[in-house]
Amino acid sequence: MSDAVAEAPVADAAAAEIDASLPYNNAVPGAVLGRWAEESDGGLIVAADKLIPLMTHLRDKEEYDFLSSVTCVDYSKYGGKLRAGVSERFDTVYHLYSTSKGGGHVKLHVRVPENDTVPSATAVYPGANLQECEVYDLFGINFEGHPNLRRVLLWDGFNGHPMRKDWHEAYYDEDAKPFKSRHPAKGYEFHEDKLPWGKNTTYPEGWDPEDWREPITYVPVSQAPGHDELGELDTESIVVNLGPHHPSTHGVFRMIARIEGETILALEPEMGYLHRNHEKIGERNTWLMNMPYTDRLDYINSMSNNLGLALAVEKLMDIEVPERASYIRIIMAEFTRVINHLWSIGFILNDLGALQTPALYAIEEREMILDLFEEVSGARLMCNYMRFGGVVRDLTPNWIKRALYLVHERLPHTLDELDRLLSGNEIVKARGKGVGYLSPQDLIALSISGPMIRAAGIPYDIRKVDPYCIYDRFEFDVPTLPDGDIYARYYIRLLEARESLKILRQALRDIPGGEVQGLPAFASATIEAGFGTIMGGRGGYSFRPPEGEVYQRIEAPKGELGYFLVSDNKANPYRYHVRAPSYINLNGLGPMSVGYKIADAIVILGAIDIVLGEVDR
Amino acid sequence: MYGTGLLKGLGITLKHALDTFRDDSKDVPSRYADSIQLDNRRRIIEQPIDQEGLLTIQYPEEKRLLPERFRYIPMLIWDTQKNEDLCTACGICAKVCPPQCIWIVRDADENGRPVARPAEFYIDAAVCMSCSFCTEFCPFDAIKMNHDYELAVYDRYPQLVYDKEELTVPVEYYAALWPSQYAAEEEVRQRKEAEARAKEEAKAKAAAEKAKAADAPAQKRSPEELQALKEQAAAKAKAARSGGAAGGEDAEAKKARLEELKRKAQERAKQRKEQGE
């Protein structure tokens, strides 16, 4: 279909095909070719050559100014009926939201055959930058007009594009779990024995390692402006590499900066050092098996990652969640937000040079919350607590009492103390105020979300503008600060943690108890026999959601966390994509750092608050 | 005045330091308020939520009281009354395991027919992600999460691929670690058994005469074999999969350690009981 249009861009011919009943066809003639698989959520199939005019229209006239997610689906092995007739192999999916109107999304699909190109959305939404790189890296789709299309997660020279359905790794067993070799008639088998070299590596046939020369790594900062434009000091600009092993990069993250003296001329993030194939493994896992894997995305906030996936699958399967379970979820998600903000405040200060004291104070309080998590879920960090239709186990008897003490006494006191310790500190002010500034418009254009944009005065919080779970029942404010600098990003986290405590107080006050119609109230019984409960969860591990796709986003502590799932009515997801806030917020790192000192870049990165598990997935 | 913010902050750090000294100078510092003293050095700490001052737990002398639901690596339960594995090698745990780290070989009798009992059972601790799905979905309550985290070893192979013997623990050990869950499961089991017995009795009465002729149940294992197995399992269970540090501890030490663990668990159970009341 799109082929026909692409090959015959004659105005008259295209005009003849225009279906005026489709949205936006009046504004941008011929852009929308049809609806995506008769779905109710309004997916539109867009002609590749009209994508940019349509996006421009949507951004300028319809106020869809926020490109949330760009991803791709490889339809070559699709097993369902709904999309059996899709002729093109790849489908790039765009989700657009509005920060001013709020509400739901506009979903655009551009279907392309193999080896074809898609126009890059970076011209309209600069925030597509890293996401298009990721799609190029993992699917091999070329984005025409992308300023800097490169392999971000893997390295130059890597053989193939691993997220394609026909690409298999060295330890590949089967397309879907459970693997047959585990039961009932085979002994333990070393994966290492699969290949003679005992590692999970594969090499193309006929490749000679002795002839291999590593490709010269492309340094994207080399096109920085010449040194004579800046100041009278006649120094040569140099490239400085930070990471991947560096104490201030919050993990294995690398920054390449071109500096003149100490001033940054250009800075480019380089990631992939913790790329552990979350999505590839996720497509092999059954739906439930992905739950513990989400813990390891943003490993500081496992509870809110759980919540996102649970909500997405529930949306797909239309599962109702009992009241009590929803309350428990909100309580956990908000405690997680407090943990995250305490942690990030501690480490922003660490980066500022307040070595360890604020971080240690923050970690002390975090341990108290982790104790609560451990009591209900059994683990401090990787809680794996939520299930589709509820949570795995009920709260323990004394839990609420302890939580109330934390919420009413201990944590407010801690936050006040941190406030007094840090907010008035002259060094923090001097290092933070006015540093790392980016205008609100730029932040939105770069698809940055979470505390980052609220620190620039945009009251955009998904809990308010597009409520999920039961957030619409609680009274809380969305704090904003006008400054948009590091100090504001530090301070907004303190304010947000206070708002979280407000929600927690209401939730702990209102949480209903007891059983509902003889069923445990912490999990739904939509699927046979107390799905996901520890006492009776039989058979709940291999269900098949109906065909369809879903995009569910939540306000994770770090920003907008989205799950994009495609189901083809199998026991495992056909496509499983995570829109990770940390990753997309890194779009802003370069623009934010330019013009500041190299020491500021460390704090700017710290104030974005990234977690590498989520950046690289 | 410039610098007041700094001074204020320094005041807060000073207060923290003084808090610690004040708390430590009490007869019982607040972090020890709810703890159990084992001997004059060792104790099990349950940190109160309103703890002040220093909160350091001086592991290994002081250990944190683990909550009942704590999960680390799975263990297999050995029914000490019937002297058999609770596991029936149905393979559900291997199916739900997200990283697929469980390997089961089903046992077979002389004729090669499958028997509902595992011949081999492996968990690769270097892959296990402690998600506890295996325990959630096991229909026979045969696999549970162990609380033992002291598993560090010097060699990966084969110590970290736990086999059936290393994984098996007696049911009492489980009952001590997970008291409330065990009680709940026991209740369900007894109810079911009572129902089954009632049914059985009704059935048996009717079929008593008919069944007489066919009363030659194939003993699956000879008594000697059973005895040997029992001893073996008891020994293994006692070792309670002590980290597989081959040669790392001798039998004496292992025994002592297990005893200590057991006592700890019992104390914990007792304490929990007291708390509950």
Next chain:
Amino acid sequence: MASVDPAGFQQLKEQQYLHDQITVPAELQSNVLVTTLDKAYNWSRRSSMWPLLFGLACCAIEMIATAASRYDLSRFGMEVMRPSPRQSDLMIVSGTVTKKMVPAIVRIYNQMAEPRYVLSMGACATGGGPFKEGYNVVSGIDKYLPVDVYVPGCPPTPEALIFGLMKLHEKVERQSIAKVAWYRKESSGFVPVPILGPDIFDPRQIQLIRENTLGEGAASRSSGGGEVRVMPELLSDDVKQNLEAIRTRYLAKMKQPA
């Protein structure tokens, strides 16, 4: 690890790793000086073992929690986490090792001064963990570096990490200044840095890979006196043994009827 003959190596390994008891060699049995020196030497190394400030993934968060006030690594003289490999004695590999990261890790390891130890923290670093099947994940750092202590768990709780560190202390205490590898002439702890090709490859395995990609009997050009580009000068014996063991296992497996 020094290159010694296999039998001697086995003995050394038993003494160092399995630590049933320290068998004092006959020539040293009357040597009081060495044992006393050993005690002092090991005590001082054990009591101030500085770890490398090196976090990879989730486990790093637990490592930070271990170093923070609640578990307080400074009780073991380990609170000084050095960001520089030159100043540190212990590398705690805390988290998933990816193929893209492993050259950097090996390089850092090579930069650490002897005596150096590697502790593999968590399932991922030990054996790939839940991500073992992934295309960008190294299934265990021991594929590239000699590991002293493995701590399973996902993630190990701080207590479990401290237990692993105490195991390492035990191991240190059993070493003898007369036998440790790093004072020997032939000692070379250099680990060749893996290279990012179409997939990552270990320079030590080039011949093996060639045989596989180019067919059986592909002769190595470098063995014919040509330029030796990436082959290391020394292959330590445990690496050799390890490779040989893997290979025999593989060959045995291939011979089995399907």
